[in-house]
Amino acid sequence: MRTQYCGLTTEALLDQTVSLCGWVHRRRDHGGVIFIDLRDREGLVQVVCDPDRADVFKTAESVRNEFCLRITGLVRHRPEGTTNANLKSGKIEVLAHELEVLNASVTPPFQLDDDNLSETTRLTHRVLDLRRPQMQNNLRLRYKVAMEVRKFLDENGFIDIETPMLTKSTPEGARDYLVPSRVNAGNFFALPQSPQLFKQLLMVANFDRYYQITKCFRDEDLRADRQPEFTQIDCETSFMSEQEIRDMFEGMIRLVFQKVLNVELPNPFPVMDYATAMGLYGSDKPDMRVKLQFTEITDVMKDVDFKVFSGAANMENGRVVALRVPGGGAMPRSEIDAYTQFVAIYGAKGLAYIKINEKAKGRDGLQSPIVKNIHDAALTKIIELTGAEDGDLIFFGADKAKVVNDAIGALRVKIGHSEFGRKNGLFDDEWRPLWVVDFPMFEFDEDNQRYTAVHHPFTAPKDGHEDLMESDPARCLAKAYDMVLNGWELGGGSVRIHRAEVQSKVFRALKISAEDAQLKFGFLLDALQYGAPPHGGLAFGLDRIVTMMTGAESIRDVIAFPKTQRAQCLLTQAPSEVDEKQLRELHIRLRNVEPAIKA
């Protein structure tokens, strides 16, 4: 039907006859001649319809935007002064000899180049939305990433093995999507939250290196950037240490950025332990572009008069930190007020600060509503520990550690990204990857008064930490690692437990009874008994990686047919009602249909 793509028609084809298929991007009548910008996947080409060719011209007069055309014509130079450097085809045009309307179009509900469409409009008319260059680019870049990942893993001996989509419900972690079974009345499959257990079984089964780019499902209340179904680059390997695993996958991400964006990520990525990340940034996925750090002053504040500080400093799980903002003394009061409101979102009850006007003057050189309630020694210590200089500003967080970490962590990022931060060298607009390692094995769940797994219950403890699992769970660290980039978690994983007795120990620490463990994870415990190899791996969130790489505003902009935050597809109107007959076959009924007759 065509000899090549519109967008790739260049002066290399001068004086040749070409056939092109595509859509009318724009039609202009100019000096008795009709110009059509014809668009296909690869871009635009200018087609000239001359009145000399009456049939072509007549058809050209009838076409409208988004008509689908086939054109045969001669490639020639554009007249001087009319070339377009933005197009690959910008030096040439095609003089149409034949023009066929392959399909007409009704008038689209919006202009494809309108950048102010609501998301509802875009998702309802997704097919037209996908014709927009930005969406074309996003999905093609997504493909490139996936393909580079596959090539890398292939070259490194990883094998793509498909694991089941219809699998077993294990009500740990997130909520499952369930699928009623017709053949086995009253039973349900679950869609996988991840192939975690299957990939471990594949290691026990001697596949050595596994990967899969696969859909996972979580029926969660959707936050801004979550989807009910999302895509995971899921990897597992046997006989590799934590360091070797991290090196392997760091290499993969580095290669992908190189090949797809022509960006060189640092080699090696910096590594930071979890405790340091929480200490310095209040986050296990710190945005390393922001040049601000917490200063720990909990101990220093234990005996100050200012109750907000001393209260938090003496509280169990309390924390007091300072965030020095170099040059922040110049920040206007209105900006400080805005930050005070901002940290309230994260539960902070206020936002104390000190401006360092002239530190040589001691207390008198400090400007702040709170200094009067802080004794000299403590003030001196704050200045000393933060390294504050004249003209700086110090913000404070004092509360339960979680509130401080969330609030001041978010404030740190907010200031870094602000106009002030960018102007004052507090933000470094580069790709800043980071490994965060040595996560705790367990965290205490206050609501249920028991420990839960930070990563998942199949994560191995660090060497030498096995006994801590029962003696002091809070101090037990895991062979778990997250890859973080500019404040986003790209992926994470761990070395897994390969010995059945260690796995049982973890279940005991989590207060999962032996019976329960057998019922839910019996097939894993069983498999571990047959010489399971040391193994580990990780999983990356493909949607998230591509969102970052494209600079898209939302994960929905890198998915062809996403769901809304109400978990609906506006294009197909899914989910929808189904026939009573279907429900009957599945042995279920709707709950809101109460029996007609009551006692």
Add this chain to the structure above:
Amino acid sequence: MRTQYCGLTTEALLDQTVSLCGWVHRRRDHGGVIFIDLRDREGLVQVVCDPDRADVFKTAESVRNEFCLRITGLVRHRPEGTTNANLKSGKIEVLAHELEVLNASVTPPFQLDDDNLSETTRLTHRVLDLRRPQMQNNLRLRYKVAMEVRKFLDENGFIDIETPMLTKSTPEGARDYLVPSRVNAGNFFALPQSPQLFKQLLMVANFDRYYQITKCFRDEDLRADRQPEFTQIDCETSFMSEQEIRDMFEGMIRLVFQKVLNVELPNPFPVMDYATAMGLYGSDKPDMRVKLQFTEITDVMKDVDFKVFSGAANMENGRVVALRVPGGGAMPRSEIDAYTQFVAIYGAKGLAYIKINEKAKGRDGLQSPIVKNIHDAALTKIIELTGAEDGDLIFFGADKAKVVNDAIGALRVKIGHSEFGRKNGLFDDEWRPLWVVDFPMFEFDEDNQRYTAVHHPFTAPKDGHEDLMESDPARCLAKAYDMVLNGWELGGGSVRIHRAEVQSKVFRALKISAEDAQLKFGFLLDALQYGAPPHGGLAFGLDRIVTMMTGAESIRDVIAFPKTQRAQCLLTQAPSEVDEKQLRELHIRLRNVEPAIKA
């Protein structure tokens, strides 16, 4: 942990120290020395544990089959006379210097090399079953096929785009798997039976060339070789003719066979229209290895006395065929009886035959219970049309066409594959691909007294057949094509309808009301209005391709974690019961749980 794979340790590493990880495949004590065949993904290597190294020897004494070990040792020549030509590592052995038990194993429930395990045993202990060389090979070959497909499609500009797994239920075709929605009470998602509509939308959205290797779901009563979830290589392209599409994907399959099996498939594949395939083989997926064909004798049998023949010949939708078996005269009576029982499975009421002893003698040279009721002219015509020679045997099918096609079609294959067939040159043990084209658009559904789509309702009619859709649907042919290999359908597809008015016409021919069409397929009809391009594609069944290529007995042998024919996973015990709380959240209840209080 290791320097290379066990199975790849060769004489190139002579006199070097290597580290290996793997499983004890076999342990032998021989002349005071312990030999361990250590196995990993790439194969076996012989490890020697000498009593000189007391610690190594002591550990070696304790290991059992399937223990997971790490060994460091020296590569040396095997003693003369002990080399093993079946192993890549067969010329060397590794003298162990260090031996570490990475994990012990309890005694496996079966020997890995036991070839007589029941499928229930294998699926229950799938992890051990997957360690068997055949299963390792099957899944690695599966991966190679998928990867070669991806490379081919990538090079040809196809882009992998993910379509939704949680989508809309359209109760046409097979039964959907449903997923109750928690957020949208009373509504359900369906798992996709295929990405058909989404891939068409992607063509309208200007992605030009799409592919996906993706799971599809059909809740059917499981036949021998069906799975609830199966994997499709799904492809679609714009602006290509039927011929171009077939050429492209024929090239893909040819390349896959070349790269993976080193097999050259014919170039080009033969092409046969549907009517010819049904006429000559009674099947739209004829096994072309079998050198037997039907001879149409319906018209010839209309006036014979033998009622079985004349009745079928004069029946509406009746058919009478002859199947000449060269040399079949030598077939013993017992074999003919067995075939008579065999065709009964397909609904045939009997199996008439004639042995051609000496055709020069006319009627007297024919041996058969039926010849007496067939007049001379008809007998002569049978001999003439079949080209039967002395020593041949002719089987007959006479019934409704469907019964004849199924029964005699199956008989044809059965005879071809039989010992008799193989000995008599009726079977040609090669790869025999075939395109079957020009399928009918519609078939008449007797039960519901209406036409249904043979392929699916989005298939385009052949050029010039548009008007037949309403005037004579039975004669309307489609731009549909199946790729057939040795009697299996590898894949199939069609050119799609790209014009909304043609699509509406098809819905009318199928007696789908405009309202119903809008409700179910409104988003497609809507998309077609915006200059939808001419497009088409096809889908291959990956499981089936790999089953053929590996020579596996069942599709379950090329899937890591398959379901049984009861749609159960014996390993994880899915599907299973779920908590009442989960059902409540999904707004459903089980049907067999009746309300406790009745009126």
